[in-house]
Amino acid sequence: MNRNTISSIEKAFLKETGTSENSPDPSYIVVDNFPKLGLLTSLRFLEWASENPRGIISLPTGKTPEYFIKWTAHLLDVWNEKPGIAVREKYGLAGVKKPDLRGLRFVQIDEFYPINSGQHNSFYNYVVNYYIKGFGLNMDNALLINSDEIPLAEGKHYSEIFPDLRVDLSLRYRECRSSLEQLQQRSIFMIDQWCSDYEKRIRDLGGLGFFMGGIGPDGHIAFNTRGSDQYSTTRLTETNFETQAVAASDLGGIEISSNRLVITIGLETITCNPDTVAIIIAAGEAKAGIVKNSIESPINNIYPATVLKRLHNSRFYLTKGAASKLSDTMDAYYGEGDWNPEKSDRAVVDLCRKNNSYGHHISIEDLRHDRYCRHIPSLDKNTVPSVQKSIIEKIERGLGQEKNQVFLHTGPHHDDIMLGILPYIATHISETSNQFHFSILTSGFTAVTNQFIITALTDTISFIDDGLIQMIAYPDFFKVGYKHKWDKDVYHYLTKVAAGEEYELRRGLCHRIVRAVVEIYSIKDAEHLRETLKNVIHLLQNSYDGEKNPPEIQKLKGMLREFEEELVWAHFGVQVKNVHHLRLGFYTGDMFTEQPEQSRDVAPILDMLKEIHPTVISLAFDPEGSGPDTHYKVLQAIAAALREWSKKEDLSDLRIWGYRNVWYRFHPAEADCIIPVSLDEMAVMDSLFSNCYLSQVDASFPSHELNGKFSHLSQKIWVEQLKDIQLLLGKDYFYQNENPKIRSSHGMIFLREMNLEEFLTYARKLEKSIDGNF
Incomplete structure (x- = not known):
């Protein structure tokens, strides 16, 4: 250069x-945030x-x-x-x-x-x-x-x-x-x-x-x-x-x-x-x-x-x-400020990766010759064991059993919660002293293809014509009846999952479609319903792939995704009323999405918090640009709601669980809670995904990392995270462990637990990175 x-x-x-223009590597320029990147590129272009x-x-x-x-x-x-x-x-x-x-x-x-x-x-x-x-x-x-x-x-x-x-x-x-x-x-x-x-x-x-x-x-x-x-x-x-x-x-x-x-x-x-x-x-x-x-x-x-x-x-x-x-960035990370345990954990874990060597095989000479490990204070034979002890403490934390908690698990999109932390939720949901609420903050309609909707609506017409959607014959169905028994739709569907009756599964989905269409289009009677279904099919058949749908079809797609989410948590006995669909307005499906607004996007979250009074909140803790931009915009909206809530109530005991899923992952040094995952827990996740997320099973919008279901990608990530821990601790820590949960673990989930101030500090930093300042 x-x-x-x-x-x-x-x-x-x-x-x-x-940064000096005479720096060793002037081939790149680093700015603080996304809008500043836009300013730099704009000024350079105009120059x-x-x-x-x-x-x-x-x-x-x-x-x-x-x-x-x-x-x-x-x-x-x-x-x-x-x-x-x-x-x-x-x-x-x-x-x-x-x-x-x-x-x-x-x-x-x-x-x-x-x-x-x-x-x-x-x-x-x-x-x-x-x-x-x-x-x-x-x-x-x-x-x-x-x-x-x-x-x-x-x-x-x-x-x-x-x-x-x-x-x-x-x-x-x-x-x-x-x-x-x-x-x-x-x-x-x-x-x-x-x-x-x-x-x-x-x-x-x-x-x-x-x-x-x-x-x-x-x-x-x-x-x-x-x-x-x-x-x-x-x-x-x-x-x-x-x-x-x-x-x-x-x-x-x-x-x-x-x-x-x-x-x-x-x-x-x-x-x-x-x-x-x-x-x-x-x-x-x-x-x-x-x-x-x-x-x-x-x-x-x-x-x-x-x-x-x-x-x-x-x-x-x-x-x-x-x-x-x-x-250069890693040099600065290790070279600036005081040394802390996270730096030691990161340096040693990365050395095990780089050398493809188990922790107990890492010698003092290996540490001294490593670019970063050599900076660990008081480097001696206890350095690696101290890092191993730190990771084991995180695992033990992940084995703990929560009681008397009110959990609010949130996700930017449907399936985010499940793909992020399902096994950890399943551990606590069987404890009757705990209460559980789930909230998906956006509609998620962009993840549903036109062809999926066309097929589902065609099935619905067929079932209606065969007299198999019997609820539409009830006298008050199109006035008020469609608003009731949404839990029955869920229960009926899962009963047919248990029975392995594919035909009845499709009928169960069509029941929910009928309720959604009646709500969205203000349907008056059965003939109006048939006509509307045919009109929607015709419109979609004459749309090009990727075309932005009209608002009504966006809502229909979103309501199908909501049904899928309700199916997942109904496996654990959670009722529809405890699965909250916020449909935040900033999510529009446009090329450049809007930023969250106080009245439109923050207020509904605040109302939900006041109603539920959670003691533990989980959220997707993805950094800027690590996945869909919806993730960090939802995080900002949650942070804004929590700031408002904290002005009225003492939230010093509130805990925030930050999770990551298929879009990004924690380094073991960043996490403070590591949850062992067994093969049967992986199988449960895959079964839930396949049986419930019908619009996503074929992965029409996959990650670039895997050509397959997101449940398979989550499993792949959990297995890779286990390998990092195995390299550090050795495989015998697992198969010879006294705890059967650890012996049966073939994957790991990483969490980061924060108090409110820690979370809001992170959110403030992220807010700077998405504030346009025009």
């Missing part, structure tokens, strides 16, 4: 963070645009550039006003004239293929709305990827050539078996030619001048996935599972994204101009691992972003979370 390439803006941010008014730009799509887009629009609006002048003076743009972006030439990075360019989930649509229109660029200067305009054989539309929207790239190399395949083959070659022409047009412009992109879980930039050729150019290509999993939420499910190809510029396209300013942006701890590998590895095909090392103007812009695993 050529240090002379650091811009004025970058120097200002380095100075603000106390470059002011110097290159006719330059070639390529900007990212998706959720990561949210604050880049917001800050850029804001700064352009107030450039010569007091707020804009203050920002420019602070960051070194005081004398810079407001950039005129109309002369810039925009190059679209990538796109799904084929996709209707008018769909809200096409990248073409994103670019046109957020960049061309949003920034006031000139559409005539844009080089875009529009599936509708890419020429195909005989002048046909892609819907005629690829009627199922699947493109079989094997046709590049094999003989055709039908006349349709002949058209498809010719069309694929025409698309390939279009891509070559697109590449040439970029090269004829001199290559990209300013490139900004996000980074995927496998390290992809644009759609250059892990293993991409370092000298790749614009092309039509397949993607890998990690990328498909991330794209599933855009396209309406993994069933769609796994069969949809992409057109992407290549790694050579990005780097062919040696003077390109190339910026990779990453926010949140979920990106920390891939960021570390991309920055600290030499150029290689496994980590595509390493190719940017060719450019003397390349840089990573990171939040603290995204930078948390970098060697």
